[in-house]
Amino acid sequence: MTKVKYVRVSTTEQNTGRQETNSKEFSKVYIDKVSGSVKFSERKEASKLILDIESGIISEIHINSIDRLGRSIIDILTMIEFFNEKSVKVFVENIGMFSLIDNKPNPSFKMIVSVLGNVAEMERNNMLERQKQGIELAKAKGIYKGRLYGTRMNDDEVLIKYKAVVKELKNGESLRRAAKIGGCSLGTAQKIQRILQEKEAA
Template sequence: MKARYIRISTPDQNLERQLVKKHPDEKLYIDVCSGSIPFEERTKGKELLNAKEITYISVHAIDRLGRNLLDILTTLQYFDDNHIILKVDNLGIESLVNKKSNPAFKLIVSVLANISEMERETMLERQREGIAIAIAKGKYKGRVRGSKESDEDFLSRYPEVIKYLKKGSSLRDTAKLSEVSLGTVQKVKALIF
């Protein structure tokens, strides 16, 4: 049986890029989680690893499996050990050829997995730099590490978000109009509805 594994980081991301073609003969496994979470700890990743009838898995790109080189290689080894063929669509190659490991696949995937891990580290470094600049300018409004905020206190800081959500504005529009992050809008929505 064939399967297609899809991972998006947030619920508001579009799946269409990973579903460009129709795949009627594939069972879909869709995770909404960070690429930093190990594959075997993801809800659908775990299901896929335990699905004994799956013999062929497609992914759009190798970074859908993860953003950690060791985790990706561990997942690939599991597929190899269980004779599961992995096809990476954007590369057009498969992990097994004639039931044997494809050395070119391993080389290319190792390089791309390493790049994927570096991209994540770069993104986190930029985030830290941005926070440091905001702190220096006195604009950082982050919560003190280790402190907890009640739901009421949290909601009291975002009356505009509540107003736009109650009017029926979309999450993205509400975030733009209120000048807050999409994540903040999602958290407010989860607490008020």
């Protein structure tokens, strides 16, 4: 039985160093560079972690913060419940608590996680609302050029529309360079990168 760590950052350009500061303590560190909106079970490294749990070789998982498991409170609690069922302890470093005590669910942990998860979800929704208001204001001023999110384009249509971005990313260029060359926002470049990664993994 082993102790492992799970690390997630949203983009390939983000540094995982802060979350890996104590990595030497663990038998293995799983690192995903993917948006928190992607369900835990659908992430490349998280899927490997789940398989290792199913194999019974993991007894303890450490994460930097609870939002590494998911963006919504439902996704977070679903994963915590899965870990509990498998008798795998989760330790959240920024609150210093274990999900299980003597192999039983820690009620204080669940309460704090629920609060933190709800706060994170509320902050995300507020950010999206502010973003929406900003777009409406830009439209009213006649300076809005359109954006990828909220459109009805499917993945293939997105890749066709942003061929230059696709080319830059496939050549190993940074997201910022790809966005600049392709004439789109960094967020759009990140979306395109995710599509490419999903197609590659399929």
